Amino acid sequence: MFGEPMVSWHAHMPAGMLLKSTPVASNIDAPQRGHTLVDYCDAAGLPRLITDEDIIPVETFVGYGQWFQQKLVPGLERVRVVSVDQRPAGGFEVKLDSGEQFAARAVVVATGLSGLARLPRELAAAAPDGPSPAGPVSHSAQHHDLTRYAGQELLVVGAGQSALETAVLAAEAGARVRVVARGRRSVAFGGPPWEQPKLRPESPFGHAWSLYAISYYAQAYRHLPAATRHFLTRRILGPLGAWWLRERFEGKVEAREVRRVASASTREGRPVLTVETLGGRPQELTADHIIAATGYRVDLAALSFLGHGLRARLAVSRGTPKLGPGYASSVPGLYFTGMLAGSSYGPVMRFVCGTEFASPRLARHLAGVYRG
Known part of the structure; x- marks a missing residue:
């Protein structure tokens, strides 16, 4: 695990910002109980953020992510990966800006919005x-x-x-x-939460069949035709x-x-x-x-730390990685999650609550392939 926790949020979001996401859509997935946004509020002595009417300050969310990292990922190294290349014998060669270099059997790319800002x-x-x-x-x-x-x-x-x-x-x-x-x-x-249509299924993003489907059935999304997937990724949960x-x-x-x-x-x-x-x-x-304020666009060419040869071997669709089961790319051992997985697994991957779907599936796939 390498990187600066929550860097997109504390360095690239304006001070005083409030999250559009509701509290239930802002929980980072964990394999054990006790690590939700509410748990952090209790631990930090902050007002509990529970209902859809509760609004999350960006400072609170940054604190939550850093608390989550300190409790569950204490071994995170705050260094930057400068290159990832395939090794002739298999696996990957990883280089850090600290000068360290080592081999890895698998690499998970979870770089979020970094480098993906879109300027028309x-x-x-x-x-x-x-x-x-x-x-x-x-x-x-x-x-x-x-x-x-x-x-x-x-x-x-x-x-x-x-x-x-x-x-x-x-x-x-x-x-x-x-x-x-x-x-x-x-x-x-x-509209405010109290005006949401109650006869439609509930999701972290509101009451609608489409939102329910992308939230809880993302595994079916990658089987849609490519043109349909890209269209839905653009249109669902739009501006x-x-x-x-x-x-x-x-x-x-x-x-x-x-x-x-x-x-x-x-x-x-x-x-x-x-x-x-x-x-x-x-x-x-x-x-x-x-x-x-023109958003972000996934483009593998922007991930300069991935070696040119490695990027050339990746199967892509409109500049985004084509992913199979468990968020595996076409290069064995290379995985993508978060926003980078959006064109394969749907718009829910752009949001924190997408970790509930993605993380256990990716972890199970890794464990199944590389156990021992």
Whole structure:
């Protein structure tokens, strides 16, 4: 086990963020009782987070993950893996940034969102040196402290929870914020828990047959046609603001719904966003900075620690690994889980509660193949 626990959450999420996920959808799976979010709250002397109406501060969730690691994975080494390559005799050669090098019979890649931030090419044109909070364009994953934009004009591109919450937090920090979202009525918020339809099956994500199916029958997902799997992964649990965010958004943040974002450029040091309005007219929007809250995309090419030869031997589907039973890839001994497994096992893999499905199956497969 190598890596920095909860790094995506404590380094790449904005301070003051609240999780959209409910408490029941935020438990990390463990093989024994006593390690849920509620257990952590009890141990830390925090208010218990139990019902769907309880909202989880990101600081609480980071503390929960670190507590979980300290109790159950004390041997975690806080070093970075710089390369994984196949060995001629079988297995893998693993190198760490500490300089250590060793052989492994199996490797599990569980790197979460790291390196997968998506910047559309229309916006990338205004950031030739890459997205940066100090440049004209950045990605929402690059912001922990939004107070740096106090008194400035911001454009936030996107319509999901990340875009809407980033916009709210920036506005509350003193920025003048406009959200630019593609499509009519694209800026929307979910209903509160007490308005959920009670006649539909319950899942960690709400009451709906589709949500129930992806939560509890993910094993069937990988047998769907590839086009169907990729479509469902994009569409199910798509962009939608949390119910509790609406009051903080409306009247404080301007929403500009457009047909499409055509391009981004800079003029006299300021970014300029060219959009096509819903009526089909081109329009320029200027600001001091653009934040692309455009989500994440699984692309094995972004996992630079995997050797080129190893990546070339992996069976992929639209840049994502094709996984079989137990989250095994086409390369014997190489496994992927978390968001990296989403195109094979469904949208539930993007969420913490997906560990309840994934972890025991992956562990059983590993134990069955490598026991002894």
